[in-house]
Amino acid sequence: MARNGNDDPDPPDEQGDRPADCRATDTGMAADVSISPSVLFGVLADARQRRILYYLVENGGTWTLEAIGKHLAAWENETTVEPTTEEMQNRVTAGMHHADVPKLEDYGFIEYDPETGRMTYTEQTEEIVPLLELAEQLEGDDFETHLEQAHPQPSQDSTRQRE
Amino acid sequence: MTGDRHPEGGADDSWFTYRMDPDERPTDAVVMAVAAVRNVPALELERLHDVIETDALNTLFSGTVESDRDLRVQFTYADCLVEVSRPLIRVRELE
Numbered sequence: 215m216a217r218n219g220n221d222d223p224d225p226p227d228e229q230g231d232r233p234a235d236c237r238a239t240d241t242g243m244a245a246d247v248s249i250s251p252s253v254l255f256g257v258l259a260d261a262r263q264r265r266i267l268y269y270l271v272e273n274g275g276t277w278t279l280e281a282i283g284k285h286l287a288a289w290e291n292e293t294t295v296e297p298t299t300e301e302m303q304n305r306v307t308a309g310m311h312h313a314d315v316p317k318l319e320d321y322g323f324i325e326y327d328p329e330t331g332r333m334t335y336t337e338q339t340e341e342i343v344p345l346l347e348l349a350e351q352l353e354g355d356d357f358e359t360h361l362e363q364a365h366p367q368p369s370q371d372s373t374r375q376r377e
Numbered sequence: 378m379t380g381d382r383h384p385e386g387g388a389d390d391s392w393f394t395y396r397m398d399p400d401e402r403p404t405d406a407v408v409m410a411v412a413a414v415r416n417v418p419a420l421e422l423e424r425l426h427d428v429i430e431t432d433a434l435n436t437l438f439s440g441t442v443e444s445d446r447d448l449r450v451q452f453t454y455a456d457c458l459v460e461v462s463r464p465l466i467r468v469r470e471l472e
Contacts, residue, residue: 312425
């Protein structure tokens, strides 16, 4: 597999309609991110795994598997939280517990207690927030809407200051 | 999703057959099918991630194209023999 030597990160052409705060290149991405790009982008390549990280970062604090599963079920079934069935929610919650959450944990993005189902994001995740924000903007769906509906009470530590 | 204990091709009714929806995540489906066979809540099964490379399974069976139909992966999990193809997952309890 020959690489043409052309793959260094050319500065992207200015895209005038993009707000300045989403340019990962400008954000001083922490130099001490200790994971490899392959691992990082492997996680971000998976829609469910990156959405778990969006949820945790946007809402801050500690969340249960069930709470996140409920919102991912809504997103994955392209609906809002209300019409999802318990079966959909159980399936996503179980799938997260069995596959996605352990992977995020193995790679150091979250801490998870399988007994209580509680999880929280780590400093490593904090270091990749610029990439998460960029990825989220590229989603082109209304996952943000799901996040906003995530919980009726204002989040204890609102990190949503971008708008 | 649909799960049925019925003989595929009439051969052997010890297999539980689960039909995945086209957009269903294979690892979700495996967990739900095995939980149904074992008759336990899915969250109480040993973690699938500790047994197989879950990302690899999802990647192998993420497509819906018919050319995937010859692909078949078999492994043991939670005292069951699990066979994943698309769209069917077959599960048989091991003695």
